[in-house]
Amino acid sequence: MAAQMKAFFDSSGQLWREQTLAGKPAGFFVSTGTQGGGQEATAWTAITQLAHHGMLFVPIGYTFGAGMFKMDSIRGGSPYGAGVYAGDGTREPTETELGLAEHQGKYMAGVVKRLCQA
Template sequence: MGKGGGCVPSKKKDANRGVASAPIPADDERLLTEPNAAAETTTSAPISKLRIFIVFYSMYGHVEGLARRMKKGVDGVEGVEGILYRVSETLPSEALEQMKAPPKDDGIPEITAEELPSADGLLFGFPTRYGCMAAQMKAFFDSTGQLWKEQKLAGKPAGLFVSTGTQGGGQETTAWTAISQLAHHGMLFVPIGYTFGAGMFKMDSIRGGSPYGAGVFAGDGTRQPSETELALAEHQGKYMAAVVKRLNVA
């Protein structure tokens, strides 16, 4: 009862009157005849995916083969996509011709250091040079000085994969020596451990890869990645994607 003795109309009734008398926008009229129209409206906007950059250097295509299969693994995880990038070549074309290196795939763009912070996760692949990463990849890391100074990559998960010419040529040491690059940037190194299960214990064939990441034996350059090596690369992509999703849970 109000002070004047009259009844005060309920807010609910007023609200209902307002809704009843308000015109329905033309764009919303189909909501009256199409029950699923509202759901379609709310789900039509594209949902952004987490992005893992697969950044590699490959002279004869072995590391690129792992990278492509790794992308398949990343893309197989809902809400995550893998994007392939290559680093710039530092050798002149004359030297590459003498080394009989095949031409690069123009469909894979070169990456610059400034693009790295936009990734949610990073996978770096490269061949070995005496137990360390190839000079082309080292030159790329050397170009990230400003990112290091500002710690723009700190906290980002990162993994490694490699190629070596022989069984004792650096499948593990190449990864070990590369971890220092990640550490100085404050990145989180994500090894695969023995999560590949039985595939990590098989001894019936020659296989690259280690608990540090996928790998391939290139031999004199003519040997191509085996299905086991490619499967390990795909597993690393899936594993990395799962870790990135877990770290990005709101």
């Protein structure tokens, strides 16, 4: 988990105590330095924080369709959420990675809309 995200969760004690975020949907966009750099493990670690807050984790599963199965290029992301490989910080996201991030945003918006209508 990025230091900034850990600092956010570490500072959320009062929100946790009052369960202010309970029932609210959440997801993650992740970035790691290399392939096999822990994108899924990063999401798993963050999910534990959501559970303590009573939040609803919204994974994207394989709803991105064929883009989730592309093997002809390097791409980040997983069923847990969009992701990129940052390398040394100079690598730009691929079109597939950007598309996955956009898909996740739209997917989350659809889930939020359905929750509001319930």
